[in-house]
Amino acid sequence: MRNDSRLSRMLHVLIHMDKHQHSATSDMIAKMLNTNPVVVRRTMAGLREQGYVRSEKGHGGGWTLVRPLSEITLLDVYRAIGEPHLFAIGPADDQPECLVEQAVNVVLGDAMKEAQALLLRRLDSVTLDKIAADFEAKLTARPATSYSCAS
Amino acid sequence: MRNDSRLSRMLHVLIHMDKHQHSATSDMIAKMLNTNPVVVRRTMAGLREQGYVRSEKGHGGGWTLVRPLSEITLLDVYRAIGEPHLFAIGPADDQPECLVEQAVNVVLGDAMKEAQALLLRRLDSVTLDKIAADFEAKLTARPATSYSCAS
DNA sequence: CATCATGTTACTTGTCTTGTTACGATCTGC
DNA sequence: GCAGATCGTAACAAGACAAGTAACATGATG
Numbered sequence: 001m002r003n004d005s006r007l008s009r010m011l012h013v014l015i016h017m018d019k020h021q022h023s024a025t026s027d028m029i030a031k032m033l034n035t036n037p038v039v040v041r042r043t044m045a046g047l048r049e050q051g052y053v054r055s056e057k058g059h060g061g062g063w064t065l066v067r068p069l070s071e072i073t074l075l076d077v078y079r080a081i082g083e084p085h086l087f088a089i090g091p092a093d094d095q096p097e098c099l100v101e102q103a104v105n106v107v108l109g110d111a112m113k114e115a116q117a118l119l120l121r122r123l124d125s126v127t128l129d130k131i132a133a134d135f136e137a138k139l140t141a142r143p144a145t146s147y148s149c150a151s
Numbered sequence: 152m153r154n155d156s157r158l159s160r161m162l163h164v165l166i167h168m169d170k171h172q173h174s175a176t177s178d179m180i181a182k183m184l185n186t187n188p189v190v191v192r193r194t195m196a197g198l199r200e201q202g203y204v205r206s207e208k209g210h211g212g213g214w215t216l217v218r219p220l221s222e223i224t225l226l227d228v229y230r231a232i233g234e235p236h237l238f239a240i241g242p243a244d245d246q247p248e249c250l251v252e253q254a255v256n257v258v259l260g261d262a263m264k265e266a267q268a269l270l271l272r273r274l275d276s277v278t279l280d281k282i283a284a285d286f287e288a289k290l291t292a293r294p295a296t297s298y299s300c301a302s
Numbered sequence: 303c304a305t306c307a308t309g310t311t312a313c314t315t316g317t318c319t320t321g322t323t324a325c326g327a328t329c330t331g332c
Numbered sequence: 333g334c335a336g337a338t339c340g341t342a343a344c345a346a347g348a349c350a351a352g353t354a355a356c357a358t359g360a361t362g
Contacts, residue, residue: 001320001347003241011255012243025338033243039320041339057339058329074258084319088239088349090154092163092184103285104162107225111273115266122262134254152316152351176307190351192308208308209360235350239318 006043006081009033011074013044015132017053018069023062043081050080069128078123086116157194157232160184162225164195166283168204169220174213194232201231220279229274237267 013029026037026044033040044063047053054066078084089112091105164180177188177195184191195214198204205217229235240263242256 001318002236002349004239004319005241005243006319007240008242008252008255008259011259012249012252015251015255027338032249036321037339038322038341041341042320045340055339056329057327057337059331059337061329061338063339074262085153085239088155088236089158090156091159092156098163098183099289100166100282100286101159101163103282103289104159104166106285107277107282108159108162111225111270111277114273115270118269119262119266122265126258126262131251131254131258134257135251138250138254152349153318155350157350178307187352188308189310189353192310193351196309206308207360208306208358210306210362212307212360214308 004084006084007074007078009035010043010047010077010081011128011131013040014047014052014065014072014077014128015069015135017063017065018128018132023056023060023064025062029063046080046082047077050076052076052080069132072128074123074126074128075120077128078120086119087112155235157235158225158229160186161194161198161228161232162279162282164191165198165203165216165223165228165279166220166286168214168216169279169283174207174211174215176213180214197231197233198228201227203227203231220283223279225274225277225279226271228279229271237270238263 012033016029016032017024026040029040029044030037041055044053044055048055052065052067052072054064056062056064091101091108093101094105096102096105163184167180167183168175177191180191180195181188192206195204195206199206203216203218203223204214206212206214242252242259244252245256247253247256
């Protein structure tokens with residue numbers, strides 16, 4: 001568990017959900033992600049609140065995709081899961097008195113802000129159906145092997 | 152302790168070391184950074200191995216800057232401390248069998264690689280004397296207040 | 303040789319995601 | 333309406349990793 005994999009996992013799930021049109025239970029999704037249902041519900045709660053998926057209780061319930069992949073960007077998903085910290089590095093002190101440290105924070109902070117802006121711009125420029133299309137391309141390139149995790 | 156602050160701390164220290172020409176003990180540096188001497192030695196070990204600073208034991212010993220700030224970039228310091236992970240996010244699985252997950256990893260990985268390249272480029276383009284100059288500018292702008300942490 | 307200072311190891315702490323257990327709420331179908 | 337499926341949520345443990353801490357060895361100075 002070295003990285004925060006919530007964004008990666010949610011992208012994975014959403015594309016799979018688009019492939020089977022019927023609802024998927026947290027249990028099925030958990031098996032797909034090699035985790036357990038509680039983690040799935042916890043992480044997907046944000047997607048539900050933002051209206052990208054819907055969850056239904058009871059017999060025959062589960063999760064369904066509400067909006068088409070073409071209308072969801074990676075940035076949308078990132079925001080829906082709560083915009084977790086992108087960087088592992090950061091300043092020692094956010095509001096230092098020392099002017100030297102302030103100067104360090106400015107230079108380092110500017111560089112990080114630029115990198116973050118670039119990353120978010122990239123996330124904003126890609127919709128989920130683009131990833132789905134990449135998958136289809138891979139699929140036709142090697143149709144012999146098993147193509148997907150428990151889908 | 153939310154972030155890895157080693158880079159930030161080392162930049163801070165190196166610039167201070169340039170200001171007083173005599174050597175600084177780990178104890179003095181620790182007070183400056185609000186930490187303790189062991190952390191200082193641990194983190195600065197990389198800088199010593201790369202030849203940016205020198206440490207001397209015994210009476211009158213301590214740490215001294217070996218190379219001028221103009222010859223040290225932020226990237227140099229980042230590398231000297233062991234190139235710690237920059238990002239807090241990442242893929243759920245580095246070598247997934249599922250082609251969907253592979254496609255997710257490619258898109259996400261490309262975006263992160265670009266952001267990382269930009270950040271490292273920025274770190275490479277700034278030398279420590281630039282930060283020192285920023286500090287001097289701040290200093291002349293408000294000379295009345297205390298300017299520096301225990302320097 | 304006494305003292306100062308670094309070098310290093312081992313262990314603890316703090317923080318955050320993930321994993322897990324437990325329990326309550328709600329919906330379906332018989 | 334009862335049984336079972338399924339989500340919702342709270343509480344807590346596990347794992348990872350930087351940072352904090354304590355103990356002790358090593359080496360240099362006077």
